[in-house]
Amino acid sequence: MSSVILIAEDEASIADAIEIYLKSQGYQTLKAANGVIAWELLQNNTVDLAVMDGIALTMKIRELYEFPIIILSAKSEDIDKITGLNIGADDYVTKPFVPMELLARVHAQLRRHLRYQQLLEQK
Numbered sequence: 001m002s003s004v005i006l007i008a009e010d011e012a013s014i015a016d017a018i019e020i021y022l023k024s025q026g027y028q029t030l031k032a033a034n035g036v037i038a039w040e041l042l043q044n045n046t047v048d049l050a051v052m053d054g055i056a057l058t059m060k061i062r063e064l065y066e067f068p069i070i071i072l073s074a075k076s077e078d079i080d081k082i083t084g085l086n087i088g089a090d091d092y093v094t095k096p097f098v099p100m101e102l103l104a105r106v107h108a109q110l111r112r113h114l115r116y117q118q119l120l121e122q123k
Contacts, residue, residue, distance in 0.1 A: 003110055004028045004045065008038035008052035009072065014095075018051060018072075021099045022106070035060075049110055051102070055087055062088035068109035072097065 005027050009015035012033065019029045030045055032038035035057040041047070042061065049068045050061065058069055068090040073080065076094040084092045091105050 002026050002028050003048035003114075004030060005106065006030045006032065006038060006041060006045075006047045006050040006052065008032045008035065008050060008054065008057065010034055010053070014072075017099065018102065021103055025103060025107075027106075049106060049113070051106070055083065058084065058088050068113050070102070070105055070109060072102070 007018050030041045051070045053073045070091040071084040071089040072093050074095045081092045
């Protein structure tokens with residue numbers, strides 16, 4: 001079964017492009033144009049990883065979920081990256097981004113997360 005990736009991105013053209021790249025690699029996707037819709041999708045679906053912008057949504061997700069979060073943001077100052085990572089993101093990618101790099105980061109996060117989940121199940 002392929003992993004499900006939540007894309008929470010308010011710029012439709014960016015969300016569509018990310019979806020195309022992820023689907024080309026065999027991932028299933030859920031798209032949300034804002035944090036409210038993303039939260040609703042989380043309540044009704046199993047998600048393995050999220051690609052999103054938003055400090056508040058990241059904090060809310062971390063209250064209940066442990067799947068990897070990659071923040072994709074136009075904010076590129078060091079303090080923005082540090083804040084995102086400190087509040088619960090597993091990675092931080094700035095716009096504009098190279099799609100193949102984003103895919104590599106998705107693969108890496110899922111590989112580590114799935115390995116960790118398998119180790120927990122063995123205990």
